[in-house]
Amino acid sequence: MTVMGIDLGGTSTRSLLVDTTGRPLGRGQAGGANLRSAVGGVAAAARAVAEAASQAVESADGRRPEMIVVGASGAGAARHDEVAAAMSEALAPICPRIRVENDLATAFRSVSTxxxxxxxxxxxxxxxxxxxxxxxxxxxxxxxxxxxxxxxxxxxxxxxxxxxxxxxxxxxxxxxxxxxxxxxxxxxxxxxxxxxxxxxxxxxxxxxxxxxxxxxxxxxxxxxxxxxxxxxxxxxxxxxxxxxxxxxxxxxxxxxxxxxxxxxxxxxxxxxxxxxxxxxxxxxxxxxxxxxxxxxxxxxxxx
Amino acid sequence: MTVMGIDLGGTSTRSLLVDTTGRPLGRGQAGGANLRSAVGGVAAAARAVAEAASQAVESADGRRPEMIVVGASGAGAARHDEVAAAMSEALAPICPRIRVENDLATAFRSVSTxxxxxxxxxxxxxxxxxxxxxxxxxxxxxxxxxxxxxxxxxxxxxxxxxxxxxxxxxxxxxxxxxxxxxxxxxxxxxxxxxxxxxxxxxxxxxxxxxxxxxxxxxxxxxxxxxxxxxxxxxxxxxxxxxxxxxxxxxxxxxxxxxxxxxxxxxxxxxxxxxxxxxxxxxxxxxxxxxxxxxxxxxxxxxx
CATH class of the missing domain: 3.30.420.40 (ATPase, nucleotide binding domain)
Structure with a gap:
């Protein structure tokens, strides 16, 4: 079983595919996107996330994750549902189970067990x-x-x-x-x-x-x-x-x-x-x- | 002998013609202008000042001042000469002697003898x-x-x-x-x-x-x-x-x-x-x- 984490940032988007022990299997990287941008923000972010995810799957010889968690600034409260829907649609070909978290949560859990x-x-x-x-x-x-x-x-x-x-x-x-x-x-x-x-x-x-x-x-x-x-x-x-x-x-x-x-x-x-x-x-x-x-x-x- | 004072402001431009005892002889008013505007700032200011000055002369039955002092925000140091030249040209038909002061000076002298x-x-x-x-x-x-x-x-x-x-x-x-x-x-x-x-x-x-x-x-x-x-x-x-x-x-x-x-x-x-x-x-x-x-x-x- 494998899972993927993705960090959507303003300057770059990075992905990491790991097995259940946490061992890295594949990585990907795409351009950055800002969910708060008035024009095209969410759509551009979904494209960047999909690209980074595809790369990680490819570099892991096609192994697909059970679940993907996307961390993104601006994904909290007010726009969570809209962002989650766009990410789920963009990532559907790779994985059916998507969760969107704000970047505070991914920073916190980067080290907190x-x-x-x-x-x-x-x-x-x-x-x-x-x-x-x-x-x-x-x-x-x-x-x-x-x-x-x-x-x-x-x-x-x-x-x-x-x-x-x-x-x-x-x-x-x-x-x-x-x-x-x-x-x-x-x-x-x-x-x-x-x-x-x-x-x-x-x-x-x-x-x-x-x-x-x-x-x-x-x-x-x-x-x-x-x-x-x-x-x-x-x-x-x-x-x-x-x-x-x-x-x-x-x-x-x-x-x-x-x-x-x-x-x-x-x-x-x-x-x-x-x-x-x-x-x-x-x-x-x-x-x-x-x-x-x-x-x-x-x-x-x-x- | 008469003199005129003009206050060029962001929202309006006002003029006052007085005799040497300070008695008001005529007044004028025109639109405001901002010398700091990148486009047309100085030219628009010169037009507003000329209009306010003409009105004051008209309302004083055509009496023209010996001197005009124009007070304006942004007329200090860096752009003084450019602004003074534009004002002198615009006011030349009314009065040959023009001085441009910044708005700090006109505020100070509004009450300080x-x-x-x-x-x-x-x-x-x-x-x-x-x-x-x-x-x-x-x-x-x-x-x-x-x-x-x-x-x-x-x-x-x-x-x-x-x-x-x-x-x-x-x-x-x-x-x-x-x-x-x-x-x-x-x-x-x-x-x-x-x-x-x-x-x-x-x-x-x-x-x-x-x-x-x-x-x-x-x-x-x-x-x-x-x-x-x-x-x-x-x-x-x-x-x-x-x-x-x-x-x-x-x-x-x-x-x-x-x-x-x-x-x-x-x-x-x-x-x-x-x-x-x-x-x-x-x-x-x-x-x-x-x-x-x-x-x-x-x-x-x-x-």
Whole structure:
């Protein structure tokens, strides 16, 4: 018996076919798709998933799975049924039994052997979730950068930009960020006023691009032999505090295992350090490949 | 001898012709124009200014001014020469002597009889400026909502939305804002999750529209017979503190007269109260019609 897990992402779609012991039998990869796209989102996603699934079957000498679990951002609540129907239709030639999960579940189950516990994610966005029986029982934040995503990579990069601007026009304390962010963004000196030059550059920036600046803030906040930037350290403390607040908002009956996910928390950053210190006594796991989460959910479903 | 002042705004352009004693002789009005518009901005602005000027001359039985001062947002530094050339050409048939000022100067001089002092403005945006000899000698903030505009109407409305979202998904303290903003925005219950419903609504909101929500936050922060919303009060304290920080960043040699301008500071709001309390001992003035500032600058220039 075999099962397949598929991770549908914005930049790529990956599939993995395994036997019931978890041994890999075949893999596939296709382009990314965004279920939230107004035009063609779901249809494009279904095509990408079908292609990745076919490749995995082919690379496993034609062995077909008993079940396929597809993990996808934007597959939660509001549009679940529509997405599930489209996936079932696209995957029908390969497998009759399809389940669609949101990407929080596949991140959580990528490493958690238990279907109960917590996920705290900080990537481009930020969200906390409590899982019960494998399903999201409660979530906090994940509201996007305008209203929330406190402590996300985008939020950290953005607060770094605001702190740099405040330094440049004399409202805020000195920070190495002003020089480093201006260099990273290749800000041109045009207006004679460095703060206004930064404004002009940021006007052209897609908001999600601010997340790419987070590593500069995270690095400047880490005490090393040379220096520690107090402004960056303050941003990272506030990020960690916001993430812990989100986690506490979904906490029920005290500590449980927490899966840390996303670039800010799954890597060795100062924010991860601060969050884990705050969660003293909670078992902490680090998220792995979401395809493994999809596979785990599929294996449990058929066992 | 007569002079004319013109205020070029986004929604309308108004002109006022006065004699040397300041007595009104004629007025005009035309459509608004935005100098920052990529297409036709300056040309459309020049047409609007010329129309408003012609009307004022006509309503004064054909009396032409010795000088015209045009105040316009976006007429500062970077594009001043281009804008001044376009205005001079458009107004040449009416008057040979034209000066273009940015809207900070016309707001400041709308009430300040001295050409030296400070302006602290909080409308849709927020900026502090020091004036010396009628010109902007230093400015702080005014960087737009992504990087700054701390304490502006947009900032206040936006922080109100963030606080409402935090309350709705359990991360933040209870606030009357969640109910009042949801009502004001006519948020529809669609997803079963009030925070997500708010996100959907705000996704459709032009950022500048967040400024329209500021009055709800300002009102909820004002202690009255019924109640005081502590979350709103905290936002307003932070707004006032940010505005005072901007003002201090441009302050030289201690206190001076401060002109308070923009909807948040020119009206009787809690933020104005907090700012003036902080500026204890500084003479405080309230900005009047910017057309009067343009007229004052013109009268001084010809005297």
């Amino acid at each position: 238990s279907p109960d516990g917590y996920l705290l994610l900080s990537g481009t966005g930020a969200v906390a979730a409590r899982f019960a029986g494998g399903a999201v029982a409660a979530r906090a934040d994940g509201l996007g950068w305008i209203l929330g995503d406190v402590g996300s990579g985008l939020w950290i990069g953005w607060q770094g930009l605001r702190a740099a601007a405040a330094h440049l026009d004399g409202r805020g304390p000195s920070t190495v960020l002003s020089e480093r962010l201006v260099r990273a963004l290749e800000v041109e000196a045009v207006t004679g006023d460095p703060a206004q030059d930064l404004v002009r550059r940021v006007d052209d920036l897609v908001p999600a691009r601010m997340a790419a600046l987070a590593p500069l803030v995270l690095d400047a906040a880490r005490a090393d032999a040379v220096s520690l930037d107090e402004v960056s350290a303050g941003i990272c403390r506030e990020a960690a505090s916001g993430l812990v607040t989100s986690l506490r908002a979904v906490t029920e009956e005290g500590p449980g295992a927490v899966v840390l996910a996303g670039g800010v928390l799954a890597h060795d950053t100062i924010v991860r350090e601060l969050v884990t210190a705050e969660l003293d006594g909670w078992p902490v796991l680090t998220a792995s490949d979401p395809v493994l989460g999809a596979v785990r959910i599929a294996r449990e479903a058929i066992s | 001295s050409p030296d002092g400070y302006l602290l403005l909080s409308g849709t945006g927020a900026v502090a400026a020091r004036f010396a000899g009628g010109a902007v000698a230093a400015r702080a903030d005014g960087l737009g909502w992504i990087l700054g505009d701390v304490g502006s109407g947009l900032w206040i409305g936006w922080q109100g939305l963030r606080a409402a979202a935090a309350h709705l998904d359990g991360r933040g303290p209870s606030t009357v804002l969640s109910e009042r903003l949801v009502r004001a925005l006519e948020v529809e219950a669609v997803t079963g999750d009030p925070a997500q419903d708010l996100v959907r609504r705000v996704d459709d909101l032009v950022p500048a529209r967040m400024a329209a929500l500021a009055p709800l936050v300002l009102d909820a922060a004002r202690a009255d017979a019924v109640s005081l919303d502590e979350v709103s009060a905290g936002i307003c304290r932070e707004a006032a503190s940010g505005l005072v920080t901007s003002l201090r960043a441009v302050t030289e040699e201690g206190p001076g007269a401060v002109v308070l301008a923009g909807g948040v500071l020119a009206h009787d709001t809690i933020v104005r109260e907090l700012v003036t309390a902080e500026l204890d001992g500084w003479p405080v003035l309230t900005a009047s019609d910017p057309v009067l500032g343009a007229v004052r600058i013109a009268r001084e220039a010809i005297s």
